[in-house]
Amino acid sequence: MNIFRLFVKPKTATTARDRLQVLLAHERASVGGNDLVTILRDEILAVISKHVKVDDNKVYVKLERGLQVSTLEVDVQIPFDRTTRRAA
Amino acid sequence: MGKAIVVTSGKGGVGKTTSTAAIGAALAQRGDKVVVVDFDVGLRNLDLVMGAERRVVYDLINVIHGEAKLAQALIRDKRVETLYLLPASQTRDKDKLTPEGVEQVITALKKNFDWVICDSPAGIERGPTLAMRHADIAIVVTNPEISSVRDSDRIIGLLDAKTVKAENGERVEKHLLLTRYDPSRAEAGDMLQVDDVLEILSIPLLGIIPESTDVLRASNLGTPVTLADRNSETARAYYEAARRLTGETVPVTIPTDKRGFFGKFFGRKAA
Numbered sequence: 001m002n003i004f005r006l007f008v009k010p011k012t013a014t015t016a017r018d019r020l021q022v023l024l025a026h027e028r029a030s031v032g033g034n035d036l037v038t039i040l041r042d043e044i045l046a047v048i049s050k051h052v053k054v055d056d057n058k059v060y061v062k063l064e065r066g067l068q069v070s071t072l073e074v075d076v077q078i079p080f081d082r083t084t085r086r087a088a
Numbered sequence: 089m090g091k092a093i094v095v096t097s098g099k100g101g102v103g104k105t106t107s108t109a110a111i112g113a114a115l116a117q118r119g120d121k122v123v124v125v126d127f128d129v130g131l132r133n134l135d136l137v138m139g140a141e142r143r144v145v146y147d148l149i150n151v152i153h154g155e156a157k158l159a160q161a162l163i164r165d166k167r168v169e170t171l172y173l174l175p176a177s178q179t180r181d182k183d184k185l186t187p188e189g190v191e192q193v194i195t196a197l198k199k200n201f202d203w204v205i206c207d208s209p210a211g212i213e214r215g216p217t218l219a220m221r222h223a224d225i226a227i228v229v230t231n232p233e234i235s236s237v238r239d240s241d242r243i244i245g246l247l248d249a250k251t252v253k254a255e256n257g258e259r260v261e262k263h264l265l266l267t268r269y270d271p272s273r274a275e276a277g278d279m280l281q282v283d284d285v286l287e288i289l290s291i292p293l294l295g296i297i298p299e300s301t302d303v304l305r306a307s308n309l310g311t312p313v314t315l316a317d318r319n320s321e322t323a324r325a326y327y328e329a330a331r332r333l334t335g336e337t338v339p340v341t342i343p344t345d346k347r348g349f350f351g352k353f354f355g356r357k358a359a
Contacts, residue, residue, distance in 0.1 A: 011277030016234050017284040024241050024288060 026065055044074055052078050090121070092194055092204045093333075094223035096247075098239030100210030102231045103267035106303055106313060107326070108207040109137045111227070113312035114330035116171035120202040123162065125193075126176035127219035128209040129185055135175045138165065139310025149177040152189030158196055167315055172201070182215050194222040212242060217250050224253065225261045225333070227294060231268045232280040240264075240289055263294035265329060270299040271345040282342055295329030297322060298343040 041061050048054055058077035064070060095108045105128075112124040126134035129149060135141045140163050146156035151174075158174075165171035174197070177184070197204040208219035220226060226247050230240040244262060253260045266285060273279040286293055298321055306316035314323045314330075321343065328338050 013274075013277050013280055013284070016280050017288070020234050020237055020280075020288055023238065027238075027241070028245070 022065055026070070040072060041074065045076070048076055055079060090198045090201045090204055091224045092198055092206065092222050093225045093227060094206045094208055094220040095227045095229060096208040096216060096220055096243050097229040097236070098210065098212060098216075098243040099231075099236045102229050102236050103265075103297065103303070104210075104229050105133050105137050105207050106307065107227065107229055107265055107267065107297070108134060108205055109312035110314045110323070110326040111330050111333070112203070112205050113165075113168055113171055114314045114327050115203050115205075115333070116165070116168045117314070118330075118334075119170060121170045121172075121200070122203045122205065123172040123174055123197055123201045125174040125197070125204060125206045127185075127206050127215055129176045129180060129182040129215060130178065131209065132176035132178050134207050135163075135173065136310060137307050138173050138312060140165070140173050140175070141310070144175045147175045147177040147180075148193065149180045149184045151193055152186060153184065158193065167311075182209075185215065185218055187218060187221070190218050191222060212246060216243075217246065220247060220251055220260075222252055223247075223260050225263065227263050227265050227333075228289070228291065229265050229267055230285060230289070232266060232270075232274070232282070232285055234280070237280065237285055237288060244289060244291065262291040263333070264289055264291050265294045265297065267297040268299045269296050269343055271343045275345050293340055294332055295325050296340060296342055297325045297329075 045054065045059065054076055058079070060073075060075040062073040062075070064073075095104045095111075097104050108124050112122050116122040124134060124138070125148065126132045127148070128134070132147075135144055143163050146161035148161070150156040151158050151161050161174055163173045163175065165173065174193075194204060194206075206219045206223065209215040220243075228240050228243060228247075230236050247260045247262060248254055251260050264286065266282060269282075270279060274281065282293070282296060300320070300322045302317060302320045302322040303313055306313040309316060313320070314326045317323055318327075325341075325343075328340075331338050
């Protein structure tokens with residue numbers, strides 16, 4: 001443990017500014033509350049479930065927002081199903 | 089023809105009502121005819137801050153519904169004779185506020201007053217959008233704090249889209265009023281800097297109001313902070329903001345921590 005941390009607390013204002021800038025950049029892009037990420041997630045899931053049965057509880061969606069690049073991670077667990085295998 | 093100002097913020101508790109009363113009184117003291125209008129139907133408070141709560145007979149909703157004439161509902165301030173208050177209803181449903189009614193009242197007020205200052209309720213629903221609808225000028229009240237800045241950003245978006253001026257292809261003149269600014273926290277690096285907030289919201293600065301007990305003391309007394317103690321730091325900041333509103337160029341002073349060496353060590357404020 002750094003002994004100086006007892007006396008000097010890290011400054012928080014810059015963190016606040018950086019978080020706000022990232023957040024607002026995204027909120028301004030999605031006008032009228034239509035969040036692009038939500039739309040993408042719903043449509044991707046709709047396409048997948050057209051072809052395979054998807055258990056809603058086995059879908060994990062993770063979003064990481066950055067100033068330059070954002071990533072949308074969709075993790076869909078497809079249950080083992082004999083019928084789909086035979087069809088393929 | 090007067091100008092309509094909306095005092096708005098999105099977030100609650102940032103100082104809209106305090107600022108409405110303070111700027112209204114400051115402009116009226118110059119001799120301008122001013123009316124402050126409470127749009128917070130169901131939760132009115134401007135009457136309390138103005139010290140007129142026991143004089144309310146009719147309100148904005150009564151006027152809109154034709155139950156009272158506008159002149160009957162206006163309450164004249166006892167300290168500054170060019171200052172008037174149009175209170176909101178405390179009991180009625182906020183849905184009684186109709187777009188047509190609001191338009192008529194604002195138009196009538198603009199004919200009779202130099203400044204029509206509308207104190208908006210918090211949020212982004214019907215009340216706040218009606219309060220901003222006919223504004224020529226918007227004062228966006230913001231605290232140097234992330235949730236307040238985010239909500240102000242949202243409100244600025246609404247001002248650019250949902251106002252009569254915006255719909256006619258014009259622009260509502262927008263100003264940022266930074267309130268509850270705490271110099272000691274700013275110096276400690278734990279409060280958003282003025283420049284950061286300005287850069288993020290990118291609207292011109294109307295003034296910086298320091299966090300102060302003056303505000304609480306004034307509201308306890310039912311006196312706008314600019315009338316309570318004219319020489320207090322808070323009052324002076326509001327007077328400067330009012331002068332900027334009228335188009336004067338007044339340099340903005342960023343409040344500094346005035347406590348001395350020992351004050352800084354021993355006089356730590358409770359968070």
